[in-house]
Amino acid sequence: MNTAIRWIDTLNTLIGKALSFIVYILLVIVLYEVVSRKFFGTPTIWGFELSYMLYGFLFMMGYAYALKSKSHVNIDIFYSRATPRKQGILDIIGYLIFFFPFIYFGLKASYQFTIQSWQIMEHSQSTWAPPVYPYKTTLLIGFFLLFLQGISEFLKAIYKVKTGEMYES
Amino acid sequence: AETYNWRLVTTWSTSIPFYETAQHFAKTVDKLSEGQLKIKVYPAGAIVPAFQVFDAVRNGVAQMGHDWPGYWKGKNEAFVPFASVPFGMNSLEYTIWLQHEGMDLAKEVYGKFGLVPLMGGNPGQEIGFFTKKAVNSVNEMDKMKIRTVGWAAEIFEKMGVNVSPLPGGEIYLAFERGVLDGAEFSTPSTTYPLGFQEIAKNVLVPGWHQTSCQNMFMINEKAYNELPDHLKYILEIASRETQLWSMAEREYGNAVAIKKYKEEGVTFNKLDDDSLNKLRKTTKNYLDGLRKKNALLDKVLTSQEDLIQLYSNWKEVKSGVSAYPYGDYIKGKHLE
Amino acid sequence: MSPDLLAIAMFVVLLLAVFLGHPLGFTLGGLGIIFGVIGYGPGAFFILTNKTYGLMTNYVLVAIPLFILMAQFLDKSGVAEDLYESMYIVLGPVRGGLALATIVVSTVFAATTGIIGASVVAMGLLAAPTMLSKGYQKELTAGVITAGGTLGILIPPSIMLVVYGGLIGMSVGKLFLAAFIPGLLLSMLYLLYTFVLCYIRPDYGPPIPMKKRTHTTAQKIGMTMKSMLPPLFLIFAVLGSIAAGVATPTEAAGLGSLGALLLAVVNKRANWKFFKESSYSTLKITCMVMLIFVGANFYTAIFMGLGGGDMFERLLFAVSDNKWVILAVMMIIMFLLGMFVDWLGILLLCVPIFTPIAVGTLGFDPLWFALIVCVNLQMSFLTPPFGYALFYLKGVAPPGMELGHIYRGIIPFVILQVIGLILIISFPELVTWLPNFIMN
Ligand code: NA
Ligand code: NA
DSSP: OOHHHHHHHHHHHHHHHHTTHHHHHHHHHHHHHHHHHHHHHHSSSSSSHHHHHHHHHHHHHHHHHHHHHHOOOBTTTGGGGGOOHHHHHHHHHHHIIIIHHHHHHHHHHHHHHHHHHTTTBBBSSSSOOOOOOHHHHHHHHHHHHHHHHHHHHHHHHHHHHHHOOOOOO | OOEEEEEESSOOOOOEEEHHHHHHHHHHHHTTTTEEEEEEEEOOOTTSSSHHHHHHHHTTTTEEEOGGGGTTTTOGGGGGTTTOOOTTEEEEEEEEEEIIIIHHHHHHHHTTTTTTEEEEEOOOOOOOOOESOOOOSSSGGGGGGEOOHHHHHHHHHHTTTTTEEEOHHHHHHHHHHTHHHHHHHSSSHHHGGGGGGGGGEEEESTTTSSOOOOOOOEEEEEHHHHHHHHHHHHHHHHHHHHHHHHHHHHHHHHHHHHHHHHHHEEEEEEEEHHHHHHHHHHHHHHHHHHHHHHHHHHHHHHHHHHHHHHHHHHHHHHTTOOOHHHHHHHHTOOOO | EEEEHHHHHHHHHHHGGGGGBBBHHHHHHHHHHHHHHIIOOTTTHHHHHHHHHHHTGGGGGGGHHHHHHHHHHHHHTTHHHHHHHHHHHHTTTSTTTHHHHHHHHHHHTTTOOOOOHHHHHHHHHHHHHHHHHEEEEEEHHHHHHHHHGGGGGGGOOOOOHHHHHHTTTHHHHHHHHHHHHHHHHHHHHHHHHHHHHHHHHHTSSOOOOOOOOOOOHHHHHHHHHHHHHHHHHHIIIIIIHHHSSSHHHHHHHHHHHHHHHHHHHHTTTSSHHHHHHHHHHHHHHHHHHHHHHHHHHHHHHHHHHHTTHHHHHHHHHOOSSSSHHHHHHHHHHHHHHHTTSOHHHHHHHHHHHHHHHIIIIIOOHHHHHHHHHOOOOOOOOSSSSOOOOHEEEEEEEETOOOOHHHHHHHHHHHHHHHHHHHHHHOHHHHHHHHHHHHHH
């Protein structure tokens, strides 16, 4: 169990930290567009589309890392006052009722969504018209990484119930 | 009899008149079927975002969708000619074409994705390009930044105009503040509420880039097949009625909008013949290139050209009595 | 179950479910799935990808990570600290001075950022630890930070106004101009309230002890001028670039980030650690905001699909035919919705239904109506139980500040906003004067 938690946490931390630097590429692209248009009078045809692709990639791939680092907000009026064991129980309920159905359908739908895009080698409707099937695949990968992290968090909840202590990595 | 409750998702926000077209269709179906088929219309974003309508209907989120088929260019380039073609057919010609070969071809294209198409209205020709300073030719546009999308954007690019593909919501501010020097959105009545006339008092006409704006309904095939035959027929009748209703309502609205634009001091500048010819040639070369890469697109465009060819003879023969006010006619305005 | 009952059940269950303490985005998403399967039909789950991909392709929202990055840069650049420090010295001798300083700084920064997440997070990191360590009441601390930070979505630049303009087809520039005075009005009301409250109850906001008041008036003026320069430079970078036609609102967020980066370079803060930590935090906070977006968008879509929108429409027409009564009912509905649904959900839910009635049928001025809707909607960030500004603060609050303090702290500020809203409804010039003045 601990091995699984460690592997998943390490994987998502590495991915999250590495990809977080994409925000700087995004910044450069947005600024390039302004300069290119304002000072050279030549707006790019790819600037606005590449910007949202980087932004979407960023948050889809980062969900798991954010879950691992407990960045997602919750209403913890009762939760924060509960003992680790009770917190574990609340976590297990939350993961079973909300997280796993959400992620199951999320994975199922994004699989269908991504496959349909690959089947027709779908391109964007814009003038630049980049392929969008790789971009749509990040939806699937992002949900999958989030699913893995959910398993890790679920195992941590079981640990809390079993031992009555917080899981320390 | 069994009743059916359907959802219809659209690519339109409620402020765009095409949303009303979808509502008109739903009401007609409700009345014709005496309530047996109820269709609830949703604006863009209520259930799915505008550009997700296609995938949503295909995957059963809603039984129906209402669109401008050009949005599905990335799925297959052959969707675009069902929406509009630069220097292509007008709304009457589209209706004639759809009634004859067009709908069969639409069924072929939409059918590849498990969708059944129906005519969805045609609000007429697009107004043209709002510009801050008056221009009459494409040459004068080479230093300008213009907002347009689709095939027209690529044709403009090939003629050396700087094109910026900003999304709808960003246009006004970008235009007002000078991020853009020119912009187009849609037909006169649809563009009017956007308030471009507050920013720019010139419009470069005619709207060669979209000589009409065909809309389509799409139905999830599985949902369609579950309907009894009489309801399928009602859908078809209602779609043809909607096509007619939309042409009449919107062309009236377009005329009223032009009057209002003129009252607000907007000048309409005609593209010179040389520019039109150059644009026409660039369009032809561009489309020829696309047709080589996509057989289905070629098939649809060929069918349209056949109709244009056939109809042009009659158009020529009957020309010369276009309805203008008496004084204008006498002064020589005989042609459309 | 009838559709109406199902829609109501969706609300009630959400209200109970959130107290399990599960991440909000997943709770909203999970409930969307459950009610989707029960009431919507087999297509429901696919909406999840439609909505998520819709967010992934929304260019306007690219401003979110950029504004958050800007907040991170600012946070680490020392600019906000300097401003906050000098405001503290200027206002410190006053009872409640630190709270007043927080509101002033929030108002200034509201004019540089377009989203709530970033401004509340920045002020939460900056002001909350200081205020608590100086003995300020936790509730008041939470109140001024969340209410002040929320001004960011009203005072331009503002994502909400950009989205509103896009939805209704209105000039975003005009909306920006119209939002200035209402935003400042709210800021004034907060200042006034805080001043009076702390005057009466100095224990809520103790002034600086006499022996620490060592700065002369000239020094204070100098410090203020010096510390105001960087934020003014940022306002110029963001709002100035939009006004001068250099950038779209999304690009302006990028220019703001560049500006904040330059300030950090000038203050010699920009090292490898600075970049590393800024990007890690930006990712985590962006994901936190975007998970709520996904969950709330999906939940709202299922709610709409179940006929929740119709239910509200029927409710509205059943009440009265007096235009002021209908307006009041609209405002109350949006306020109540704002307790549960995010602003984007309400905007998509109500504005398409209400605007044709308010502007078309009842004949209200579209710009004025837009602004009272937006002032109302920004309240949704603060109204419990689901005030996202409250959650953002909770996400960065120092230990010891619980959600309970935040909930209690926000109540007076919500009342102030209601007063502000009534003032704007009563005096339409508050909205229309500035755009008319500038545009003519
Ligand atoms: Na702002
Ligand atoms: Na709220």
